[in-house]
Structure formats: C-alpha cells, structure tokens
Amino acid sequence: LAKTTQPISMDSYEGQEVNITCSHNNIATNDYITWYQQFPSQGPRFIIQGYKTKVTNEVASLFIPADRKSSTLSLPRVSLSDTAVYYCLVPEGQAGTALIFGKGTTLSVSS
Amino acid sequence: AAGVIQSPRHLIKEKRETATLKCYPISRHDTVYWYQQGPGQDPQFLISFYEKMQSDKGSIPDRFSAQQFSDYHSELNMSSLELGDSALYFCASSFLAGGDTGELFFGEGSRLTVL
Numbered sequence: 646l647a648k649t650t651q652p653i654s655m656d657s658y659e660g661q662e663v664n665i666t667c668s669h670n671n672i673a674t675n676d677y678i679t680w681y682q683q684f685p686s687q688g689p690r691f692i693i694q695g696y697k698t699k700v701t702n703e704v705a706s707l708f709i710p711a712d713r714k715s716s717t718l719s720l721p722r723v724s725l726s727d728t729a730v731y732y733c734l735v736p737e738g739q740a741g742t743a744l745i746f747g748k749g750t751t752l753s754v755s756s
Numbered sequence: 757a758a759g760v761i762q763s764p765r766h767l768i769k770e771k772r773e774t775a776t777l778k779c780y781p782i783s784r785h786d787t788v789y790w791y792q793q794g795p796g797q798d799p800q801f802l803i804s805f806y807e808k809m810q811s812d813k814g815s816i817p818d819r820f821s822a823q824q825f826s827d828y829h830s831e832l833n834m835s836s837l838e839l840g841d842s843a844l845y846f847c848a849s850s851f852l853a854g855g856d857t858g859e860l861f862f863g864e865g866s867r868l869t870v871l
Binding site for chain 1: 787865
C-alpha cells in the first residue's frame with residue numbers, strides 16, 4: 646500500500662490556480678516527496694520534487710510544511726492540457742527504490 | 757538525449773504463453789524500475805534494480821522474473837500468461853548514485869494483450 650493519500654478528483658477552469666494536497670504521515674526523515682503527472686496511455690512524467698519548505702520550477706510549486714506530513718502541489722493558471730492524473734510519491738522498500746503509486750488525483754480542467 | 761526505450765511497444769500473446777519485455781535505460785542511469793498498469797488502474801510497482809542487483813520488490817507475481825544486465829538494460833520475463841496480465845508495462849530509470857531519489861524517467865510502455 647502507498648504511504649500517501651490524495652483527493653480522488655478535482656475540477657477547475659482554465660486560468661485558475663490549482664492546489665492538490667497529499668498526506669504522507671509516516672514519511673521518513675530522509676525521504677523526498679515527488680510529484681508526477683500522467684496522461685492516458687503514457688508513462689508518468691516527473692513534475693517536481695522537494696524535501697522541505699518551498700520548491701518552484703517552470704511548471705509548478707511544491708509547498709511542504711515543517712512537519713513534512715503533507716505537501717501541496719500548486720499549478721498556476723491551468724489550461725485544458727493540464728487535465729491528467731497527478732500522483733505524489735515517497736520512497737518505500739528496504740532500498741528506498743520502491744516508488745509506490747497510490748490513488749492519484751484526476752484533475753479535470755474545463756474552458 | 758535519448759529517453760528510456762522499451763520494446764516491443766505492442767505484444768499479443770495467448771494464455772499460458774511466455775513474453776519478454778525489454779527496457780533500455782537512459783545512458784549513465786544506474787537504476788531500473790518496472791511497473792504494471794491495468795486499464796483504469798494506477799501504476800503498480802513490480803521490481804527495481806540498482807547496479808544490476810535487485811533492490812526492491814513489489815507486487816510481482818511468481819510467474820514473472822526480471823534482471824538487469826551488464827549493459828544496464830533490463831528484461832521482464834512473464835510466463836504462464838493469464839488474461840489479467842493484459843496491461844501497459846512501464847519501465848523507468850534514474851541515476852540513484854547521482855542523488856536522483858524519486859526522479860524517474862519513464863518509457864512509453866509496452867502494451868501486452870493476452871487472449
């Protein structure tokens with residue numbers, strides 16, 4: 646079972662900011678949090694990764710509070726092409742290379 | 757730069773047959789991951805290899821086996837195929853020794869159909 650919990654679905658309109666929150670209550674001290682985007686019949690695509698506080702890249706921001714038990718992916722000004730499933734992952738397994746996909750968040754963007 | 761290459765892209769097999777999927781990671785990547793994604797399902801972690809050694813094992817059936825070779829490519833062998841094995845199989849790679857914990861690069865997948 647994945648160590649993460651996310652909302653099953655979210656709806657938005659073009660141009661809005663979307664925030665997707667993920668819970669990872671049992672995250673280990675050294676674990677990074679990684680977010681992926683997946684379109685139908687395509688492999689997941691890396692969006693952003695962070696350890697604490699805030700990380701920003703050209704497509705998203707990731708907010709991680711001090712206790713690191715949750716994280717929020719922020720997508721600014723979404724467009725129709727952002728309609729996809731979004732997953733947050735933390736490493737699992739003895740070697741930390743088991744990246745388990747839980748139930749992702751299906752984001753639907755409308756015009 | 758070339759991404760993760762998977763072959764074949766499509767494969768049709770009969771029940772009880774065997775199938776082999778191949779994965780060629782990005783150059784210099786040292787870790788390979790295999791995932792299975794059934795229709796409407798989330799990707800299921802099967803197994804991972806770091807520097808040619810199995811590192812973590814997920815929900816991989818006993819009928820399946822995998823290995824990573826000296827050139828870092830990996831193969832997933834599936835025997836006694838069942839209808840439920842029909843799925844998209846993704847391979848991903850990362851550069852773990854370079855600190856890329858969690859940043860996986862996925863291939864386009866191999867679609868297996870079992871009839």
